[in-house]
Amino acid sequence: MSLGVNRLNDRAQKSTISSSYNAIAQKYHDWASPRPTTDRADYIDRLSHILPKDAKILELGCGSGVPATQQCVKLGYDVTGVDVSSKLIEIARREVPGATFHVSDMISFTPPNGERFDCIMAFYTIWHLPPDEEELILRKAATEWLKPGGWLLFNLMTVKGELKMDEWMGQTMISWGLGEDGNRELVKKLVDEGLIEPESKDGTGSQGEIKVEKVGRFDEGMHWFLLQSKA
Secondary structure, three states, rough: OOHHHHHHHHHHHHEEEEEEEHOHHHHHHHHHHHOHHHHHHHHHHHHHHOOOOEEEEEEEEOOOOOOOOHHHHHOOOEEEEEEOOEEEEEEEEHOOOOOOOEEOOOOHHHHHHHOEEEEEOOOHHHHHHOOHHHHHHHHHHHHHEEEEEEEEEEEEEEEEEEEEEEEEEEEEEEEEEEEHHHHHHHHHHHOOOOOOOOOOOOOOOOEEEEEEEEOEEEEEEEEEEEEEEOO
């Protein structure tokens, strides 16, 4: 019974996140698109030296498409973006016409025609999933969506627990973190199951990399992972 209640709560909270992003879509785009997220840009640049020139990329939680989707399109990649907010996807289609976009919860997204990708990226977004779904989305990426030897780039919160903000840009916003040790344990499961390479010359390795960036007035830690799937 309690599991069923938790599932209902998860659905309600995810609906809150979707509704909140729809309500603030333009405000969020105006704030996020010029924000100097240099770590993200640096990781994408790092990928540009690894991926094939005609790489297919899936971006989960793409938001309004700026700046990450836009950067990847400018690099010549075939990019598919997915976001739960229909309003943010409207903006993304306008701002980045060279990409393909879908409105979907990332967990339930099904790539058209069973397509697989050279790279899957997820920036500042996996933490909007409940903890068990954070593991599920990475498992789906590694087993169902990535090509053999493909790359997975994402970041996670460094703090542990549920974070609920009642007035984030005037809306309720919810995030979940596993903490640094929990993040590493999550990745270790995928490594132990033979889905992800424990180390690769161009990646971060299973320990990931901690970066601190300015978010508004605060310094926040981000746990970054650039991992290669088994060939």
